[in-house]
Amino acid sequence: MPIVETTSIFKTYRSGVFKRVTVPALVDVSLSVDSGEIFGLLGPNGAGKTTFIKILLSIVHPTTGGATILGETLGSLKIKEKIGYLPENHRYPQFLTGYQTLHFFGGLSGLTGPALRDRALSLLDLVGLSEWKKVKIKRYSKGMLQRLGLAQALLNDPEILFLDEPTDGVDPVGRKEIRDLLKDLRKQGKTIFLNSHLLSEVEAISDRVAILNKGKVLKVGTVSEITSRALEYELRLDKTVSESLKSLILPHTTSLKVEGTSLIVGVKDQEALNTIIDRVRSEGIHLAGLQERKSTLEESFIELIQAKGQA
Ligand SMILES: Nc1ncnc2c1ncn2[C@@H]1O[C@H](COP(=O)(O)OP(=O)(O)OP(=O)(O)O)[C@@H](O)[C@H]1O
Ligand SMILES: [Mg+2]
CATH class of the missing domain: 3.40.50.300 (P-loop containing nucleotide triphosphate hydrolases)
Known part of the structure; x- marks a missing residue:
């Protein structure tokens, strides 16, 4: 109430x-x-x-x-x-x-x-x-x-x-x-x-x-x-990410970043995530870890304030 x-x-x-x-x-x-x-x-x-x-x-x-x-x-x-x-x-x-x-x-x-x-x-x-x-x-x-x-x-x-x-x-x-x-x-x-x-x-x-x-x-x-980003995942791989893997994955993502041997992918649903995992495996690369990405309140706060400031 x-x-x-x-x-x-x-x-x-x-x-x-x-x-x-x-x-x-x-x-x-x-x-x-x-x-x-x-x-x-x-x-x-x-x-x-x-x-x-x-x-x-x-x-x-x-x-x-x-x-x-x-x-x-x-x-x-x-x-x-x-x-x-x-x-x-x-x-x-x-x-x-x-x-x-x-x-x-x-x-x-x-x-x-x-x-x-x-x-x-x-x-x-x-x-x-x-x-x-x-x-x-x-x-x-x-x-x-x-x-x-x-x-x-x-x-x-x-x-x-x-x-x-x-x-x-x-x-x-x-x-x-x-x-x-x-x-x-x-x-x-x-x-x-x-x-x-x-x-x-x-x-x-x-x-x-x-x-x-x-x-x-x-x-x-x-x-x-406020801090959970729309379905963003970190896929930790056992090899570096090649350009060919990136182009295989790209059509299934809403955003794609590479940090070292990790892929940070934004997806619209779980199905897209599974497709990406299949593509990774089809390239002979193994997943060393998978984690949902959350921002801190500070990151969300700054993102929100900057986005609205530019609007
Ligand atoms: N008495 C007043 N006369 C004119 N402008 C005012 C007055 N009080 C506040 N303002 C203006 O209104 C806006 C909001 O001020 P307010 O003090 O509510 O913000 P705040 O979020 O509490 O800021 P802070 O984190 O600095 O305490 C500011 O631009 C401030 O300059
Ligand atoms: Mg105040």
Whole structure:
């Protein structure tokens, strides 16, 4: 069941003298996020990721189009009680300690007295900052600040978490800790919407991803749907590939590449693959291995963005 659903969102910023410069930040964005999933919105700088989250949080209004979150339309106060938000490049007052920061934000979300204190302490524990709770945050590392930001986003025990670049600037160990924390939160039934340009991060934890470029959604799907190329196989041979073998195979392929003693063939169906294997054998060459080819999310991302850029 979709928990977030947007229909044809367009956002055009106007800036400059007399607001004559228009920037199309989002173009016809329709996405849905299912309950309990980690959904990753991927895109290069300026793609519109932050704008999209800000629209869902009603910080920015769409030019046209709309959305529902937990069945409520945008702007409903009921939504705000049920969502948590970790903004991009957040800044907390440097003179506060970790505990005081959570105490302050917890107060804003309506917690008081012992419930507020307990919530702040248990979240500090959850994000591994208990030992730092009395230390001023000006001494925190980037990774610790991001974890504190996550704790802040969890204060009201939200159903949906919106995280804008949660691992930005965090070292590999810190990133792994944040990933593990997000997986635990998913286990608890939270839905997580995550913006990132760090592909490997998103690949490691997202159930589904959308690729956004210049405000447009280029593709939506599971990581494996996005990364599997249309039937591409690597045939490892025991001899180098001759020109005569290549010309025998070519009519049965949609693409053909030679890498050392490997043939990389694109085919339209399994039958074509079998025909190619027969041709290879008929030349007295043996197969040393056969493997389906998948790209990494990074390769698919670059391919998609470059293809659309040239279109
Ligand atoms: N308040 C604003 N006024 C004018 N243009 C804006 C404003 N906010 C964003 N933009 C423009 O809208 C486009 C999308 O910006 P946005 O911040 O949503 O991208 P992003 O994908 O989050 O990028 P990044 O990866 O750098 O965080 C960019 O071209 C940006 O310059
Ligand atoms: Mg951004």
